Amino acid sequence: xxxxxxxxxxxxAKATARRILPSPVTGQEFVLIxxxxxxxxxxxxxxPAFLTPNSIQPLLVSIAPIALIGVGMTFVIITAGIDVSVGxxxxxxxxxxxxxMVSADVPxxxxxxxxxxxxxxxxxxxGALIAYGRVHAIIITFGTANIFQFVALRVFASSTxxxxxxxxxxxxxxxxxxxxxxxxxxxxxVLVVIVAWWYLRHTAGGRHLFAIGGNANAARLxxxxxxxxxxxxxxxxxxxxxxxxxxxxxxxTSTLDQAVGSGKELxxxxxxxxxxxxxxxGRGSVIGTLLGAILVQTVTxxxxxxxxxxxxxxxxxxxxxxxxxxTDLLRERARRKS
Amino acid sequence: xxxxxxxxxIQTSGNKKPRGQRNLASRALEALxxxxxxxxxxLIVIVIVVMxxxxxxxxxxxxxxPDYLASSLISAVPLVMLGxxxxxxxxxxxxxxxxxxxxxxxxSGILFGMAYGExxxxxxxxxxVAVISGGIFGAVNGVLVAYIGFPPxxxxxxxxxxxxxxxxxxxxxxxxxxxxxQDFYSAAQSIELPVIGGSLPLVPxxxxxxxxxxxxxxxFLLNKTTFGRRLYALGTNDTAAxxxxxxxxxxxxxxxxxSGVIAGLVAVVTVSQFxxxxxxxxxxxxxxxxxxxxxxxxxxxxITGGIGRVSGIVLATLLIVWLNAGILLALPxxxxxxxxxxxxxxxxxxxxxxxxxxxxxxxxI
Numbered sequence: 001x002x003x004x005x006x007x008x009x010x011x012x013a014k015a016t017a018r019r020i021l022p023s024p025v026t027g028q029e030f031v032l033i034x035x036x037x038x039x040x041x042x043x044x045x046x047x048p049a050f051l052t053p054n055s056i057q058p059l060l061v062s063i064a065p066i067a068l069i070g071v072g073m074t075f076v077i078i079t080a081g082i083d084v085s086v087g088x089x090x091x092x093x094x095x096x097x098x099x100x101m102v103s104a105d106v107p108x109x110x111x112x113x114x115x116x117x118x119x120x121x122x123x124x125x126x127g128a129l130i131a132y133g134r135v136h137a138i139i140i141t142f143g144t145a146n147i148f149q150f151v152a153l154r155v156f157a158s159s160t161x162x163x164x165x166x167x168x169x170x171x172x173x174x175x176x177x178x179x180x181x182x183x184x185x186x187x188x189x190v191l192v193v194i195v196a197w198w199y200l201r202h203t204a205g206g207r208h209l210f211a212i213g214g215n216a217n218a219a220r221l222x223x224x225x226x227x228x229x230x231x232x233x234x235x236x237x238x239x240x241x242x243x244x245x246x247x248x249x250x251x252x253t254s255t256l257d258q259a260v261g262s263g264k265e266l267x268x269x270x271x272x273x274x275x276x277x278x279x280x281x282g283r284g285s286v287i288g289t290l291l292g293a294i295l296v297q298t299v300t301x302x303x304x305x306x307x308x309x310x311x312x313x314x315x316x317x318x319x320x321x322x323x324x325x326x327t328d329l330l331r332e333r334a335r336r337k338s
Numbered sequence: 339x340x341x342x343x344x345x346x347x348i349q350t351s352g353n354k355k356p357r358g359q360r361n362l363a364s365r366a367l368e369a370l371x372x373x374x375x376x377x378x379x380x381l382i383v384i385v386i387v388v389m390x391x392x393x394x395x396x397x398x399x400x401x402x403x404p405d406y407l408a409s410s411l412i413s414a415v416p417l418v419m420l421g422x423x424x425x426x427x428x429x430x431x432x433x434x435x436x437x438x439x440x441x442x443x444x445x446s447g448i449l450f451g452m453a454y455g456e457x458x459x460x461x462x463x464x465x466x467v468a469v470i471s472g473g474i475f476g477a478v479n480g481v482l483v484a485y486i487g488f489p490p491x492x493x494x495x496x497x498x499x500x501x502x503x504x505x506x507x508x509x510x511x512x513x514x515x516x517x518x519x520q521d522f523y524s525a526a527q528s529i530e531l532p533v534i535g536g537s538l539p540l541v542p543x544x545x546x547x548x549x550x551x552x553x554x555x556x557x558f559l560l561n562k563t564t565f566g567r568r569l570y571a572l573g574t575n576d577t578a579a580x581x582x583x584x585x586x587x588x589x590x591x592x593x594x595x596x597s598g599v600i601a602g603l604v605a606v607v608t609v610s611q612f613x614x615x616x617x618x619x620x621x622x623x624x625x626x627x628x629x630x631x632x633x634x635x636x637x638x639x640x641i642t643g644g645i646g647r648v649s650g651i652v653l654a655t656l657l658i659v660w661l662n663a664g665i666l667l668a669l670p671x672x673x674x675x676x677x678x679x680x681x682x683x684x685x686x687x688x689x690x691x692x693x694x695x696x697x698x699x700x701x702x703i
């Protein structure tokens with residue numbers, strides 16, 4: 001909850017930027033890296049096919065949309081908010097882009113602009129309602145989730161959108177979606193994570209988000225423009241949802257069905273909290289979110305590759321959430337005692 | 339997230355006059371805005387009047403009459419019960435919420451189906467299996483939240499995943515619909531009330547066997563027992579409650595366990611309605627948790643805890659159920675179910691905006 005302890009400890013006069021900032025990688029992230037490494041080694045031993053490009057590449061493609069939206073969700077949760085409407089927003093962005101591509105065969109950058117622009121708009125609607133309507137984020141986004149789904153279903157008109165052209169294949173699973181074996185969608189995601197990490201850690205705007213999550217009233221009294229910052233967090237989530245919707249279309253078949261985006265909001269929130277971001281706000285990291293997404297998707301893909309019932313994956317996701325947040329709680333308690 | 343705490347003096351000026359001097363209209367407006375039950379009652383009347391007018395104008399595909407309203411109550415049974423479960427949990431404060439109720443409905447429903455349909459246990463024993471298992475699943479949430487200190491959203495998100503997965507795995511993803519379960523469908527049928535029933539519409543049996551008893555028990559717990567009063571104290575101010583000598587942890591644990599027990603009961607209701615124990619009964623589509631939370635918020639439960647009433651939950655459900663039933667008649671087929679999403683979303687957004695507004699204008703719901 002609180003801003004890092006070292007902020008208080010640092011002598012104000014001689015404080016250098018390095019001493020004020022928290023460490024670049026948190027304990028939670030080291031633990032996650034360890035867990036992921038152990039999992040990959042175990043999976044490599046028990047299913048020899050796991051550590052081959054044919055298995056890792058689709059895994060990275062499946063991580064991309066979760067981690068990408070997770071970056072926005074991390075911003076939102078750092079401000080002590082939450083956005084459960086991303087599933088509905090994915091559905092709406094995906095169907096609008098798919099329909100546009102089917103009817104007009106627009107070029108890549110137009111499709112991207114439509115998706116990101118529409119996503120941004122949806123995010124700003126959430127942000128405006130939350131920042132200026134002063135209502136609890138979870139309630140408003142439950143409401144807008146229903147409304148986004150409604151609009152998406154109206155756009156769908158029939159049960160599926162068929163014959164989507166390969167415009168977005170540069171983000172797909174195929175050969176066109178890779179450079180030197182690295183899927184483009186994953187590379188873009190990593191790039192976004194790095195920029196977001198730098199923004200949160202090294203700019204005033206980023207630090208403001210932490211302050212708002214720690215104590216919105218104190219932040220306002222300290223001169224932070226709380227409402228525009230909150231809107232920015234939701235707007236960013238929306239824009240990234242738009243981009244992620246393009247990744248999702250690209251990694252699927254040429255048919256889009258109405259199940260797209262369903263349940264994604266909980267997957268994203270799971271990745272964010274496994275990554276060590278506190279749901280109470282004021283603490284979090286996008287690198288943790290990326291690692292959380294990697295962990296969640298590794299478990300999902302690993303369960304299938306081991307030949308276990310695929311539904312078992314969710315059980316492990318639940319257990320990982322409890323372990324990750326539980327160890328974080330225990331560490332916090334130990335730190336407070338010492 | 340309250341960004342500004344102080345109330346605006348200009349807007350509250352009308353409030354400062356003694357009650358007798360204010361005119362009727364402004365008092366009615368205040369009651370409408372501050373008493374959620376009044377607002378919901380007015381909205382229900384508006385829905386029924388508008389739909390009846392549409393009906394008499396011949397715009398509906400079927401009659402919107404008392405018989406139809408009574409039969410549509412079948413979908414109110416799980417909604418009210420899970421809404422009450424969310425009421426208990428949200429009321430207890432500290433960010434209380436239960437995302438796992440839908441998964442508990444699935445998992446306890448499968449256990450009930452196995453006991454009743456496959457192992458041929460008696461109905462009472464199978465009912466106990468559902469209720470006790472639900473209570474245990476809820477207690478797991480309670481231990482995580484009350485004793486280990488998990489934020490409720492996270493704890494119940496984790497168990498949402500876990501229970502949902504277990505339901506699918508232990509049932510091998512197949513619904514259980516042996517003969518016993520199919521015959522159990524009779525429990526969901528509509529019945530005629532004894533004595534006065536002849537002149538009244540047929541009401542689904544589940545209303546009497548499950549909904550009304552649950553609502554009465556929760557009402558009694560909240561309003562007539564020390565447990566209930568402690569709960570309001572807990573939700574209003576956790577620390578203050580602790581300093582008044584309330585043992586916070588067991589009380590908070592009990593709330594989550596109770597929520598699980600109610601979900602276990604809903605599991606049995608759902609099995610009777612589908613005539614089949616489905617492993618995804620509470621989790622398919624949007625699941626059952628989100629509508630239940632929606633009902634709770636619409637019913638005036640403050641998401642920050644400490645405020646909420648049973649009557650609000652019941653009226654909010656009636657509003658949604660009768661509105662949905664009307665939408666289905668006005669727009670048959672897919673259109674209807676899509677517009678139900680829109681109606682639910684709009685009602686939720688406006689209800690919560692209204693909550694924010696009344697909080698600033700009158701200081702509290």
